[in-house]
Amino acid sequence: GAGVSQSPSNKVTEKGKDVELRCDPISGHTALYWYRQSLGQGLEFLIYFQGNSAPDKSGLPSDRFSAERTGGSVSTLTIQRTQQEDSAVYLCASSPRAGSYNEQFFGPGTRLTVL
Amino acid sequence: AQRVTQPEKLLSVFKGAPVELKCNYSYSGSPELFWYVQYSRQRLQLLLRHISRESIKGFTADLNKGETSFHLKKPFAQEEDSAMYYCALRMDSSYKLIFGSGTRLLVRP
Numbered sequence: 001g002a003g004v005s006q007s008p009s010n011k012v013t014e015k016g017k018d019v020e021l022r023c024d025p026i027s028g029h030t031a032l033y034w035y036r037q038s039l040g041q042g043l044e045f046l047i048y049f050q051g052n053s054a055p056d057k058s059g060l061p062s063d064r065f066s067a068e069r070t071g072g073s074v075s076t077l078t079i080q081r082t083q084q085e086d087s088a089v090y091l092c093a094s095s096p097r098a099g100s101y102n103e104q105f106f107g108p109g110t111r112l113t114v115l
Numbered sequence: 116a117q118r119v120t121q122p123e124k125l126l127s128v129f130k131g132a133p134v135e136l137k138c139n140y141s142y143s144g145s146p147e148l149f150w151y152v153q154y155s156r157q158r159l160q161l162l163l164r165h166i167s168r169e170s171i172k173g174f175t176a177d178l179n180k181g182e183t184s185f186h187l188k189k190p191f192a193q194e195e196d197s198a199m200y201y202c203a204l205r206m207d208s209s210y211k212l213i214f215g216s217g218t219r220l221l222v223r224p
Contacts, residue, residue, distance in 0.1 A: 003158070033211065042119070042201060042214035043159075050210070059211070091159065104212065106159040 002026070004107035006092050012113045013082055021077040021110045025094030032075050033095075033104060034067060038088040046090075049075060050097070082114045117142045119204050121215035128192050129223050136187040136218045138176075138202030147205040148178055148185040149212070154198045162187075162200070172196070192222045 005024045013019050025032050034046040045059040049069045060066070064082075069075040079086055089111050093104040118141045128134050140146060150162040163171045165178040165185060176187045185202060199219050203212040 031210065035214075040124075040216065042121075042216040043203075043212070045211045045213070048211055056211070103161050103164075108158045 004092055004094050004105055006090075006107040006110050008110060009108065010111045010113075012115065014115050015084060016081055018078065018080045019082055019112065021079075021090050021112070023075045023077070023092030023094075023107060025073065025075070025092070026105055027073075028096065029094035029105070030072065030097050031095045031102070031104075032069060033093045034075070034077050035091045035093065036061075036088045037091060037109070043091060046077070079112075082112075084114045087112055087114045117204065117206060117213055119202050119213050119215035121200075121202055121218045123218045124216070125219045125221065127221045127223060130194055131191050134189050134192045134196070134220065134222075136200050136202075136220065138185045138187065138215060140183050140185065140202075140204045142183075142204060142206055145207040146178075147207070148176070149203040149205070150174070150176055150185075150187050151201045151203055151214075152198050153201070159201070192220075194222045194224055196220060197222045 007022045030051045032049040035043040036046055037043050047067045048056040064080045067077045089109040091109045092107045095102040095104045120139045122137055148165045151159050152162040153159045174189045176185050178185050199217050201217045202215040205212055
């Protein structure tokens with residue numbers, strides 16, 4: 001079956017604009033994660049969804065960042081009033097469920113460039 | 116705070132040479148350690164996890180709790196091993212991964 005998909009693959013925007021990044025997890029996976037990979041940095045956890053539970057938003061860097069997951073499947077990460085420091089690759093991952101022994105499967109990422 | 120450190124940004128070796136990618140972590144509980152790999156133009160994927168105690172593509176990694184390390188080793192590097200390698204930590208009772216900054220392995224012919 002298909003893996004995790006993300007769209008768009010690349011996004012160039014101007015400072016101050018809002019952007020939406022989309023993630024389609026593997027069918028049947030209840031856990032979904034967003035990470036950010038800045039140049040020269042490791043992956044930074046942003047937010048986590050598990051089924052119908054309240055998401056863990058502890059990694060979101062500011063209130064300009066938000067995410068939702070509709071119907072327990074597709075997720076959208078929204079960045080409002082983008083800043084140049086938001087430029088990064090945004091990775092989505094899913095797993096059958098959260099916790100140990102559950103491999104996270106990553107999407108190809110969305111490369112965001114804020115001019 | 117919990118942290119994963121990969122001290123080398125770039126490791127360059129010749130084909131057939133042994134390779135060791137270093138990973139140290141800081142966490143006082145029971146960690147679960149992983150190595151993820153990203154080949155050129157491919158997505159990030161799991162290489163191995165310490166609880167499996169298996170060798171994948173000739174790579175092994177042993178969790179050393181005394182030294183808080185989880186170094187990735189391969190006795191004879193191949194050109195196709197060239198990639199970006201990330202060490203990651205999952206704390207007990209957690210679900211998110213804490214990643215190191217990654218090491219780029221370049222295997223020269």
